Amino acid sequence: MIMTRNPQPTPKVVLQVQNASIFYGSFRAVRDVTMDIYANEVTALIGPSGCGKSTLLRCFNRMNDLVPGARVEGKITYHGKDLYARDVDPVEVRRRIGMVFQKPNPFPKSIYDNVVFGARVNKYKGDFDELLETSLRQAALWDEVKDKLQESGLSLSGGQQQRLCIARAIATKPDVILMDEPCSALDPISTLKIEELIHELKQNYTIVIVTHNMQQATRVSDRTAFFNAEATEQGNRVGYLVEYDHTSVIFNNPKQKATMDYVSGRFG
Amino acid sequence: MTDISQPHTPDTTNDQFRKIWTSPRNLFGLFMTGLTGLFAAIAILPLAAIVINVASQGLPLINLDLFTKLPPPPGLSGGGLGNAIVGTLIVLGVAFVISTPIGVLGAVWLSEFGRGSKIAYWVRFSANVLSGVPAIIAGLFSYTIVVMTMGTFSAFAGGVALAVVMLPIVMRTTEEGLVLVPEEVRLAAFGLGATRFETVSRVVLPAALPSIATAVTLALARAGGEAAPLLFTALNNNFWSTDLFRPIATLSVQIYFFAIIPFKPQQELAWAGALVLLSIILIVSIVSRFLTRRKSY
Ligand SMILES: Nc1ncnc2c1ncn2[C@@H]1O[C@H](COP(=O)(O)OP(=O)(O)OP(=O)(O)O)[C@@H](O)[C@H]1O
Ligand SMILES: [Mg+2]
Numbered sequence: 001m002i003m004t005r006n007p008q009p010t011p012k013v014v015l016q017v018q019n020a021s022i023f024y025g026s027f028r029a030v031r032d033v034t035m036d037i038y039a040n041e042v043t044a045l046i047g048p049s050g051c052g053k054s055t056l057l058r059c060f061n062r063m064n065d066l067v068p069g070a071r072v073e074g075k076i077t078y079h080g081k082d083l084y085a086r087d088v089d090p091v092e093v094r095r096r097i098g099m100v101f102q103k104p105n106p107f108p109k110s111i112y113d114n115v116v117f118g119a120r121v122n123k124y125k126g127d128f129d130e131l132l133e134t135s136l137r138q139a140a141l142w143d144e145v146k147d148k149l150q151e152s153g154l155s156l157s158g159g160q161q162q163r164l165c166i167a168r169a170i171a172t173k174p175d176v177i178l179m180d181e182p183c184s185a186l187d188p189i190s191t192l193k194i195e196e197l198i199h200e201l202k203q204n205y206t207i208v209i210v211t212h213n214m215q216q217a218t219r220v221s222d223r224t225a226f227f228n229a230e231a232t233e234q235g236n237r238v239g240y241l242v243e244y245d246h247t248s249v250i251f252n253n254p255k256q257k258a259t260m261d262y263v264s265g266r267f268g
Numbered sequence: 269m270t271d272i273s274q275p276h277t278p279d280t281t282n283d284q285f286r287k288i289w290t291s292p293r294n295l296f297g298l299f300m301t302g303l304t305g306l307f308a309a310i311a312i313l314p315l316a317a318i319v320i321n322v323a324s325q326g327l328p329l330i331n332l333d334l335f336t337k338l339p340p341p342p343g344l345s346g347g348g349l350g351n352a353i354v355g356t357l358i359v360l361g362v363a364f365v366i367s368t369p370i371g372v373l374g375a376v377w378l379s380e381f382g383r384g385s386k387i388a389y390w391v392r393f394s395a396n397v398l399s400g401v402p403a404i405i406a407g408l409f410s411y412t413i414v415v416m417t418m419g420t421f422s423a424f425a426g427g428v429a430l431a432v433v434m435l436p437i438v439m440r441t442t443e444e445g446l447v448l449v450p451e452e453v454r455l456a457a458f459g460l461g462a463t464r465f466e467t468v469s470r471v472v473l474p475a476a477l478p479s480i481a482t483a484v485t486l487a488l489a490r491a492g493g494e495a496a497p498l499l500f501t502a503l504n505n506n507f508w509s510t511d512l513f514r515p516i517a518t519l520s521v522q523i524y525f526f527a528i529i530p531f532k533p534q535q536e537l538a539w540a541g542a543l544v545l546l547s548i549i550l551i552v553s554i555v556s557r558f559l560t561r562r563k564s565y
Contacts, residue, residue: 066458095461105452108475118460121470165456172460 011038014176014206015060020074022055024067028232029055030239032074035225037176042198042207044217044247047227047262052239053210056227057178059083060208061097062090078176095122098174102181104161106153106168111145114153114164118172131171139167140197159190166197170205177201179209183216195220214263217247224250226259319546326543329536334544338507339522345533349541351508352522355423356492356548358510359502359518362427363434363491368484370431371438378439379446380468392440399436406432407497415501423509423516426502433494434487441486445479446472478560485556489549495520519545 015037022030030052037043045053055064062083064070076083083093095118106114115135116128124131132149136142141163145156153164162182169177179198183191198207198220211217217224225244229237243250243259254260288294337348374391382388410429415421449472457467473480495518503515504525519541526538 061459063455063459066455091461091463094459098461099455099459101452101455101459103452105450105456107453107456107471109471117457117462117470121457121460121462121466168456168460 011041013037014039014079015208016075016077016080017056018075018077020056020059020072020076022052022059022064023069023071023073025069027236028238030227033241035241035244037206037208038223039206040202040204041222042202042209042220044221044224045208045210045227046212046214046217046224047239047242048229049212050237050239051227051229053227054180055239057180057208057210058099060176060178061094061099062088063094063099065090095172096174097176097178098169098172100162100165100169100177100179100182102184104158104165104185106156106161106164108152108154110150111153111156111164112149115167115171117168122172124173135167135171138170138197138201139163140193140200141167157190159186159193162186162190162194163197166194166201170201174205176206176208179207181210181212184212191216214251214265218251221247223247226250226254226256226262228258228262322539322542322546325539326541329540330543334537334540339517339526339537340533342529342534343531347533347537349517349519349522349537349544351505352517352519352541353544354508354510355502355505355516356519356545358423358512358516359426359430359498360488360492362424362512363430364484364488366427366431367434367438367487371435371483371487372442372480374439375442375446376468376473378443380464380472392443395436395439398432399440402496403429403433403494404496406430407499407501410497410501418513420513421501421503421515422511422513423502424512426498426516426518427512429497429501430491430494433491433497434484437487437490438483441483442476442480445476445483448479449475481556481560485553488552492549492552493520493545495524499524519548 013036017033017035017037020030020033021028033056045057047053058064058067059072059076060078060083064072072084078093078097082088098118107117109117112132115132116124118124119126119128119131133142133146136145141160144160145151145164148155153161156164162185166177166182183194186194195216198209201207202222209220223245224247226242227239228242229239232238243254243256245254250259251263254263289298331348333346334348334350335353336350337346338351339349340347374395378388378391382391407429409432410425414425414428418425453471453475454467457471458464462470498518498521502518502521504521505515505517509516523538523541523545526534526541529535
């Protein structure tokens with residue numbers, strides 16, 4: 001009667017990358033990435049500048065479609081569905097896979113209108129005020145802005161603006177949240193707040209985060225993917241996935257020497 | 269002069285930061301600052317002179333009749349420019365209704381959809397050429413297209429002529445405003461699952477609204493003062509008319525006619541009309557500034 005259970009069941013795969021190469025025109029920016037991203041985990045993408053972390057991240061919700069000439073070879077699936085299949089509407093993809101950018105980019109609208117923007121365009125039927133409050137609370141911003149919801153989002157500090165952007169992403173009720181260096185423009189305290197927030201959020205969302213901050217990767221992520229770039233015969237630099245594992249493994253006993261060098265700061 | 273080739277040895281006196289007004293570089297700086305100020309003053313001199321002149325000549329002649337009465341026959345005095353004031357508003361209204369949607373939507377296309385394309389380049393180039401075309405040519409255009417086909421001079425033909433004058437201004441100024449909206453804000457909207465249309469209509473256009481209002485006001489101000497393109501499109505009318513498809517009086521044309529005839533009452537009306545026209549343009553500018561003073565970017 002009693003079935004033997006795996007003590008630590010492998011979590012569900014949300015995004016699956018199979019042999020993906022990403023091009024800008026004829027330039028191959030990233031080659032042959034294969035990795036799975038799991039539900040309700042935080043996955044960190046680390047690596048030196050120009051190795052294609054942002055490029056890969058943008059392919060997860062088809063933001064790269066907006067770059068003329070950008071193209072993906074190989075396969076990226078979301079819950080088993082090929083994201084780049086012909087019948088896929090990138091707008092629908094972005095509703096489920098939200099994005100937080102490096103630079104806080106609130107709309108020049110009120111705080112209220114910023115948060116409910118996604119709900120408005122997605123014809124959300126529920127109560128906007130309730131959505132507003134829960135999203136702002138989840139983004140740990142409610143107490144700071146609850147008395148000035150009609151003020152412009154641009155009137156907030158940089159750290160508050162970034163939390164507003166996170167609230168805005170949450171209010172769209174996505175499944176996955178992509179974050180591209182969300183703390184790089186912020187002070188240590190705001191950074192800490194956002195890191196705590198990421199911890200909270202992973203109970204409900206799957207999060208992929210690009211970061212240059214090793215400590216941040218160890219603090220927030222469950223798994224870490226290390227990317228590197230190497231020169232090709234044409235003299236270009238192409239990014240590739242070096243190693244992908246649990247964060248503790250990547251930072252304590254990685255299998256590749258390059259990973260060890262990078263995470264310990266000995267990187268040439 | 270300080271010798272920067274030598275290592276710096278701090279001066280122990282408290283004098284080292286004292287400003288020496290008579291040193292050549294400070295004097296030269298002072299002189300250049302004064303010069304720029306002088307030229308700035310020269311640049312606004314014509315505007316100030318025009319306003320003062322028109323106001324001093326026109327103000328004593330402002331009375332209720334000016335707004336409510338028809339112009340007097342040549343040589344007679346009294347009367348007003350009521351029909352021309354109404355006419356100017358009507359013709360400008362027509363020009364506004366035609367040029368704003370075309371100009372704004374054209375600018376949206378240029379900045380949001382056609383950016384960087386060959387067609388956009390040529391559209392922009394044409395708009396620039398068009399804004400350099402003398403206004404009388406715009407009148408000629410409307411004359412051939414509207415007056416000749418409809419067989420009559422009309423307020424509508426005048427509106428079309430002024431719309432041609434306004435179009436490049438609306439389009440180019442709006443586009444400049446749209447381009448100022450940061451790319452990140454568009455990406456944010458896309459990232460939340462907005463379509464391109466939703467991004468433009470809900471984020472980019474509202475953010476650029478002050479620029480659009482500026483564009484339209486600028487264009488209205490420019491077109492409102494034009495007489496040449498109206499001479500053979502709207503023509504003139506000595507009577508009240510609000511009919512879009514009949515000739516209509518306008519302030520600029522009325523001023524032109526009254527300024528060149530040798531009767532004092534008419535010349536005085538021309539001055540008063542000039543003041544009214546100037547005020548209309550000023551009011552439009554101030555109102556739009558007021559409505560849109562909260563610039564987003
Ligand atoms: N829009 C684009 N058009 C053309 N090439 C691009 C574009 N964006 C990125 N690239 C190129 O793709 C490569 C990877 O860039 P990407 O921005 O993904 O790197 P990254 O790992 O995010 O770097 P960083 O850590 O500095 O943000 C680089 O060589 C870059 O020049
Ligand atoms: Mg990047």
